Amino acid sequence: MSQDLPTPVSLIKRALHVVPAAVLRPGLRLVMRSMRRRHPALFKRLARLAPATILFEPDDTPHCFLLTIAADDLRLTLAGRDQAASAHIKGSLANLLYLMEGRIDSDTLFFSRAVTISGDTAVAVGFRNTLDGEAISLLDDALAAAGPLAAPGRRLVLRVDRRVARIRSRLIGLRDAVHRAAHGGRDMAEENKVLAAEVADLRARIAKLEATSRRRREHVA
Amino acid sequence: MTDGLAMIGLTLGPLLFHWPRDKRRDFYFRIADEAPVDCVHLGEVVCSKREPFAVADLPEIAARLTAAGKQVVLSTLALVTTPQEIKAVRDHCEAGFLVEANDVSCLRVLAGRPHVIGPLINIFNEGSLAYMVRFGAIRIVPPPEVSAAGIGVLVAHAGDMEVEAIVFGRQVLSVAARCYSARSRGLHKDNCQFACEGEPDGLKVDTLDGQNIVAINGTQTMSHGYVVLLREMAELVAKGVRRFRLSPQGVDMVAVARIVRDVLDGRIDAEAAMARLPAVIGDVPMINGYMHGREGLAWVPAVA
Amino acid sequence: MSISYLELVCPAGTPAALRAAIEAGADTVYCGFRDATNARNYPGLNFDRDEMAEGIGFTHARGRKVLVAINTFPRPGETAIWNRAVDDAAALGADAVILADIGVLDYASRRHPELRLHLSVQAAASNPLSLDFYRENFGIRRAVLPRVLEVREIAHLVARMGVEAEVFAFGSLGTMTEGRCILSSYLTGRSPSSDGVCAPAEHVSYEEADGVMRVRLGGVTMNCFRQGEAASYPTPCKARWVTRGVASYIFDEPVGLNTIDILPQLKAAGVTALKIEGRQRSRAYVTQVVRAFRSVLDALGRGEPTPRIDLSGVVEGQKETFGAYRKGWR
Numbered sequence: 001m002s003q004d005l006p007t008p009v010s011l012i013k014r015a016l017h018v019v020p021a022a023v024l025r026p027g028l029r030l031v032m033r034s035m036r037r038r039h040p041a042l043f044k045r046l047a048r049l050a051p052a053t054i055l056f057e058p059d060d061t062p063h064c065f066l067l068t069i070a071a072d073d074l075r076l077t078l079a080g081r082d083q084a085a086s087a088h089i090k091g092s093l094a095n096l097l098y099l100m101e102g103r104i105d106s107d108t109l110f111f112s113r114a115v116t117i118s119g120d121t122a123v124a125v126g127f128r129n130t131l132d133g134e135a136i137s138l139l140d141d142a143l144a145a146a147g148p149l150a151a152p153g154r155r156l157v158l159r160v161d162r163r164v165a166r167i168r169s170r171l172i173g174l175r176d177a178v179h180r181a182a183h184g185g186r187d188m189a190e191e192n193k194v195l196a197a198e199v200a201d202l203r204a205r206i207a208k209l210e211a212t213s214r215r216r217r218e219h220v221a
Numbered sequence: 222m223t224d225g226l227a228m229i230g231l232t233l234g235p236l237l238f239h240w241p242r243d244k245r246r247d248f249y250f251r252i253a254d255e256a257p258v259d260c261v262h263l264g265e266v267v268c269s270k271r272e273p274f275a276v277a278d279l280p281e282i283a284a285r286l287t288a289a290g291k292q293v294v295l296s297t298l299a300l301v302t303t304p305q306e307i308k309a310v311r312d313h314c315e316a317g318f319l320v321e322a323n324d325v326s327c328l329r330v331l332a333g334r335p336h337v338i339g340p341l342i343n344i345f346n347e348g349s350l351a352y353m354v355r356f357g358a359i360r361i362v363p364p365p366e367v368s369a370a371g372i373g374v375l376v377a378h379a380g381d382m383e384v385e386a387i388v389f390g391r392q393v394l395s396v397a398a399r400c401y402s403a404r405s406r407g408l409h410k411d412n413c414q415f416a417c418e419g420e421p422d423g424l425k426v427d428t429l430d431g432q433n434i435v436a437i438n439g440t441q442t443m444s445h446g447y448v449v450l451l452r453e454m455a456e457l458v459a460k461g462v463r464r465f466r467l468s469p470q471g472v473d474m475v476a477v478a479r480i481v482r483d484v485l486d487g488r489i490d491a492e493a494a495m496a497r498l499p500a501v502i503g504d505v506p507m508i509n510g511y512m513h514g515r516e517g518l519a520w521v522p523a524v525a
Numbered sequence: 526m527s528i529s530y531l532e533l534v535c536p537a538g539t540p541a542a543l544r545a546a547i548e549a550g551a552d553t554v555y556c557g558f559r560d561a562t563n564a565r566n567y568p569g570l571n572f573d574r575d576e577m578a579e580g581i582g583f584t585h586a587r588g589r590k591v592l593v594a595i596n597t598f599p600r601p602g603e604t605a606i607w608n609r610a611v612d613d614a615a616a617l618g619a620d621a622v623i624l625a626d627i628g629v630l631d632y633a634s635r636r637h638p639e640l641r642l643h644l645s646v647q648a649a650a651s652n653p654l655s656l657d658f659y660r661e662n663f664g665i666r667r668a669v670l671p672r673v674l675e676v677r678e679i680a681h682l683v684a685r686m687g688v689e690a691e692v693f694a695f696g697s698l699g700t701m702t703e704g705r706c707i708l709s710s711y712l713t714g715r716s717p718s719s720d721g722v723c724a725p726a727e728h729v730s731y732e733e734a735d736g737v738m739r740v741r742l743g744g745v746t747m748n749c750f751r752q753g754e755a756a757s758y759p760t761p762c763k764a765r766w767v768t769r770g771v772a773s774y775i776f777d778e779p780v781g782l783n784t785i786d787i788l789p790q791l792k793a794a795g796v797t798a799l800k801i802e803g804r805q806r807s808r809a810y811v812t813q814v815v816r817a818f819r820s821v822l823d824a825l826g827r828g829e830p831t832p833r834i835d836l837s838g839v840v841e842g843q844k845e846t847f848g849a850y851r852k853g854w855r
Contacts, residue, residue: 049568102541105810105839111756116738122568122727129569132807133539300702302651302678310654326654329661343649343704345719348604348628366707366716367601374601395706395762396649398673399855401775405768410855426775427767428746435708435761437768437775442701444711510714516743517711 009094016061016093021078024063028076036074042134047071049130052123055085058093067127087124091115102132229485230464231478232385235262235296235321237393237468238438239271239417242278248469249282253289256475257482258467261286264296264313266323266341268400268439269306270413272298283318296321299341299396300440321362328356335359340387341396345371347378354382361385362466365392365448368514369456376461383464386457388450389477390468391423391436391443392508392517401437410440422471434518444517446508449498451484452491452523453512476501530826531792531799534592534691535815538570538804543580545808547587550819554584555592555623556804557721562610563594564647565804566721578617590620596645597721598626598704608632615640623669624648625704630663643691644668647704647718653685660688667691669800671702672782676790676850683795692791694784695814695836696802698846699723700762700777708761712743724760755779781840785821787847792825810839 019027036043049069056065066079079085089096095114098104106128109115117124233252236245252261263282265275283293295318297310307326314320314330321337322328328342338344338353338361345364353361360383363375376384402424403413417424423436423443436443447470450457454465465485467477480497483489489497498507510519535551537543546554557563559571572580581591593614599607607626611633614622621641624630625648633642646669650656659665667689670679683690699706706723710716713728730741736752740759747764750756757763757779766775782802784791791799799822801814817834824831837845849855 102807103809105807107806107810108838113756116733118731118733121729121731125726126568129539129567133541133569300651302674307652307654325650325658326652329654329658343598343718344627345598346601346604346628348599348632349626352627352631366710366718371601394708394711395701397701398849399700405775424768429749429765429767429772430746432745434745442708516714
């Protein structure tokens with residue numbers, strides 16, 4: 001399922017800006033339902049932290065996300081930035097998703113201040129450890145469940161789908177690139193420099209070819 | 222307190238700070254002559270570089286203490302790593318005194334002989350205690366973290382072994398190989414120039430907010446506050462503790478010993494003793510958290 | 526499996542981390558039960574009995590080993606809990622248990638004479654006499670050496686100790702002698718010795734104001750981090766303190782131990798096994814670190830040049846040290 005859907009982090013970010021709350025809310029419910037089906041052990045382990053709430057505050061999206069942990073239930077809802085919660089976890093959407101993913105070491109994110117926590121530290125640490133204790137990809141799971149986003153409000157979703165398809169055609173493969181960069185150890189800045197140099201070189205050559213072809217046309221004409 | 226308390230022993234624990242030789246002599250001579258303690262610990266616990274100062278006058282001091290009717294116990298180093306330190310431990314164990322072991326290596330040497338288990342050895346529970354009883358220990362000082370309830374359990378399993386509780390002085394909070402007194406002067410243990418000598422009561426350490434809660438004493442950290450358990454002594458005796466220890470600080474230890482002995486002998490009660498203490502210790506804060514099962518730096522004002 | 530240059534012993538804080546460590550090339554993993562019997566008793570970590578059984582099965586199926594850490598000190602009246610943990614570890618087929626408490630060592634050696642006993646670093650056995658004590662009285666087969674010894678001291682010790690030596694090779698480095706530091710319980714009432722926690726999360730608070738992050742333990746300020754400054758664990762030994770009017774990392778800087786460049790010296794000193802610290806770290810950390818050490822150890826084993834490894838990203842404080850292994854640390 002996740003192969004069919006566009007999955008770059010920036011795509012999710014775009015979707016969060018574009019998709020109305022009325023569509024997001026049931027979407028989140030569906031995501032959680034799908035995850036509970038796929039990872040019953042994780043839900044059982046997380047329930048040990050109950051009762052607790054965690055507010056995820058991405059710096060770069062319009063909404064925050066409140067995770068409510070009860071002994072028998074786990075809910076993910078939209079929330080405002082002033083929402084009270086046992087613990088708060090802040091960072092860019094990308095870093096928060098990496099934190100959930102567990103593919104980047106969470107302490108590295110924390111030591112480098114890419115992600116900050118406040119409030120009940122035990123809840124935040126317990127959540128991080130519990131999540132890390134299951135080798136799942138939240139990104140894959142959330143996007144696998146995003147298919148059913150199509151169910152409510154078809155017209156809205158068709159509009160989103162078209163925009164999404166446009167973005168996908170421009171950004172296809174970005175997710176893999178992001179993950180490779182995250183733990184491939186490649187120097188992206190260096191590669192960008194090389195690419196930029198190549199582009200500049202190509203531009204110069206194209207300009208030369210165009211100039212030559214213009215001269216030929218004028219000559220013929 | 223009841224009559225039986227006159228039988229409660231009072232120990233002066235080992236001097237944990239680095240005092241000049243003369244100051245040590247004077248201190249111990251006065252203890253011998255004036256302090257109502259029946260047992261005195263000698264020896265160097267913190268740093269083997271201080272050992273020559275600690276043992277320089279040891280025979281004379283030991284003789285003076287013994288003549289005054291006080292039992293002499295030799296305390297060992299807390300962290301033994303070098304061959305020289307191991308040799309010193311062996312020598313102490315052969316010196317003919319009762320020895321207080323503060324490092325597990327000493328147990329190897331003392332096996333089968335009567336000895337004291339010091340507070341820096343991790344005997345926390347009845348299982349380990351039973352083992353040490355079989356091993357020949359005759360007295361144990363539980364680690365600082367053990368609460369009154371825990372001490373009660375230990376006493377119940379100690380058999381003939383005496384359980385001794387520390388009721389006065391700074392608590393040792395950590396043992397390390399690195400010297401923090403030296404580090405505070407930009408030096409290392411190897412070239413320390415005895416940075417600790419200028420700190421007869423330990424070096425004050427504050428938090429960034431100016432909270433003064435910890436002290437540095439060479440390779441050890443200690444509480445800034447003095448443990449004061451005068452109010453708790455009655456409960457500990459009721460649980461079966463038969464010996465209390467005073468850890469020497471840079472205050473009038475004879476006065477401290479007199480106050481505690483007066484409580485034990487029933488001449489004053491714990492409240493009167495607490496009223497006399499500030500005059501002796503000045504404005505050093507008092508702590509008793511561990512005994513009450515709480516964080517060590519807490520002060521619980523009255524026994525529940 | 527071929528005989529390794531040095532045995533690589535890796536942390537398994539959770540079932541997922543255990544699988545990650547094995548898949549990344551660990552020879553041996555170490556883990557604990559979900560209670561105070563082990564020294565990483567943090568929320569969300571560790572294994573219940575079923576998960577431990579699964580983990581041991583997974584590991585043994587791949588020809589590797591599992592060590593169960595039961596390395597804290599029972600409080601008075603609690604010894605039965607620790608003894609039961611030893612019984613369960615033995616019943617589940619653990620290859621060894623890692624112990625520190627004399628009473629638990631006594632129980633294990635008498636009740637389970639076939640069970641391999643390793644001496645935890647928390648037993649603070651820092652010299653041949655201590656190791657003799659533990660070896661003669663409890664039959665320990667291996668000891669984890671305290672991180673306060675220089676390499677030449679390790680060599681001297683290994684020659685004398687008569688049991689295998691396991692040393693820390695990577696991870697967070699405490700500056701005090703393990704098992705002999707109660708600074709955490711002084712501030713919070715919870716102890717590395719009996720509760721298996723240092724700077725437990727429920728007593729830690731992070732507060733950001735005006736670009737400065739202030740971290741407190743038990744309500745006592747441990748550190749302040751400016752904008753952009755790397756943070757670290759809020760343990761008292763890595764805190765900033767003021768001595769003689771000067772604020773500094775008087776006990777130790779927040780740095781992580783990394784011995785990847787001195788492994789030949791450790792092998793020459795007679796060490797049998799390398800221990801990677803980090804049961805409280807993520808599986809991403811475990812994968813990255815274990816893979817790095819595996820590749821270097823394999824190269825050393827084949828006598829080939831070792832690959833260049835950069836682990837600075839996952840190191841505490843983002844800075845590395847050889848710790849006490851090099852002279853001059855004290």
